[in-house]
Amino acid sequence: MKKHFLLSFLLLGFVGVGLQAQEALFRAQQIISPEVHQDNSVTFRLLAPNAQSIQITDDFLPTVKIESPMGQMDGPGRADLVKGENGIWEFKSQILGPELYNYSFIIDGFTTTDPNNPFLIRDVASVTNIFIIGGGHAELYKTNDIPHGSVTRRWYDSPGLGMDRRITIYTPPGYENSTEKYPVLYLLHGAGGDEEAWISLGRTAQIMDNLIAQGKANPMIVVMPNGNVIQDAAPGEGSMGYYKPQFMVPKTMDGTYEANFMDIVKFVESNYRVKADKANRAIAGLSMGGFHTMHISRYYPNTFDYVGLFSAAIMPREDATAKVYSDIEGTLKNQMNNGFKLYWIAIGKTDFLFDANTAYRKMLDNMGMKYEYVESEGGHTWRNWRVYLTEFAPRLF
Known part of the structure; x- marks a missing residue:
């Protein structure tokens, strides 16, 4: 009897873990972000149905001047995402040249990473997502x-x-x-x-x-x-x-x-x-x-x-x-x-x-x-x- 109880408990545990995994999978809605197209333009997506505004900040947009401890420097630009169906926001870039790029999202003023892109990099205390457009020097x-x-x-x-x-x-x-x-x-x-x-x-x-x-x-x-x-x-x-x-x-x-x-x-x-x-x-x-x-x-x-x-x-x-x-x-x-x-x-x-x-x-x-x-x-x-x-x-x- 104890063995049956233990087996049932373990099975329930495995089922629970499986359901949690499936729930996480469903929450993600299989969103692809970033999606690199054949012409090397890139689409970024984010599910945020209750957000009022979302921007992307990255190093492929026109730079802006920012103040830093080392003086005035070039900083990443910003662009607006557009809200579509099912609360999914999108931004499509221009055609990008070969490079390793980094980016973040700004949701109602709060800067965060892309939950659909697990590839991250730390620079001092900032963490951003990365992706590579191949060709040229980026092949290295x-x-x-x-x-x-x-x-x-x-x-x-x-x-x-x-x-x-x-x-x-x-x-x-x-x-x-x-x-x-x-x-x-x-x-x-x-x-x-x-x-x-x-x-x-x-x-x-x-x-x-x-x-x-x-x-x-x-x-x-x-x-x-x-x-x-x-x-x-x-x-x-x-x-x-x-x-x-x-x-x-x-x-x-x-x-x-x-x-x-x-x-x-x-x-x-x-x-x-x-x-x-x-x-x-x-x-x-x-x-x-x-x-x-x-x-x-x-x-x-x-x-x-x-x-x-x-x-x-x-x-x-x-x-x-x-x-x-x-x-x-x-x-x-x-x-x-x-x-x-x-x-x-x-x-x-x-x-x-x-x-x-x-x-x-x-x-x-x-x-x-x-x-x-x-x-x-x-x-x-x-x-x-x-x-x-x-x-x-x-x-x-």
Whole structure:
């Protein structure tokens, strides 16, 4: 009797779970959003029968100017959805070019994600949906049927910072089964980012897999550290637990990170099969990471043969009083005299850091320091930084 009761109870439980699953399925009404059409226009849908107004905000609409902690920047535009039958709202975009896009909905003033699209990405404290329009450079952002590298999260000891810290490392296809040694690219994030930024927002693993498979880039290890020295890991991944990420945290650009960067290099060269010399080290970064890259590469002027500044946040700072920031021109001259193979600067025409980068290039010109310069469309966005990585990585090693 007890066995029958238990069996009945379990069956009822399974039925209940099944009914809940079906109920969730029915509530979704099998809405497809986003729906990419053959001409690469996209339709977005949302079931919200009681809403008064719904907008979509995304990076494929005309940009608007917004105020940020870094100054006035380009922000995503907005467009209205139209309410149709059964309380389903719709918006159809124009034909979109190849790209990884992100978007959110604004329902009666409240910004939220698309419940019919489970693919999300975090940028600082904002979470948005994503989708890819294929073709062109966006093919490099896809996971294609090719050999794949590995992505690991390691913890390294930083004696200079007095803590163990988390780091993201990409190793190329075949690394685990070979005895070969590889060159290393140290790839640094911007303000508000962490060791997750380049691998998620930047699509680093997909880009490197595709470039290597196409023979456009040499197999290499890519090291993506956390540039926020008060954190041992990204929010929610370290000892500080779950907390809201901030755009700028204390000590982010005060010289501490740059002064202790060799802790990262020593860990990598002690734990991975690498070619541990200047000719096989590269360093690059976006925005704040470009600031860090510029200072690290000149503070250790005989360490990196390849340097990449992506929309670098090179500007005067009141807190830039540490030893790392002293004698900038003198250390740049040392870096120049030691020789390097590539000093690569890229920025968008409407980037709020454009003038600062122009001034920096003028200083390099006056010194006679050689560099390559790429000027793209657009502003201070991941859309540019992903492209910069696809152009920079093939130039290495």
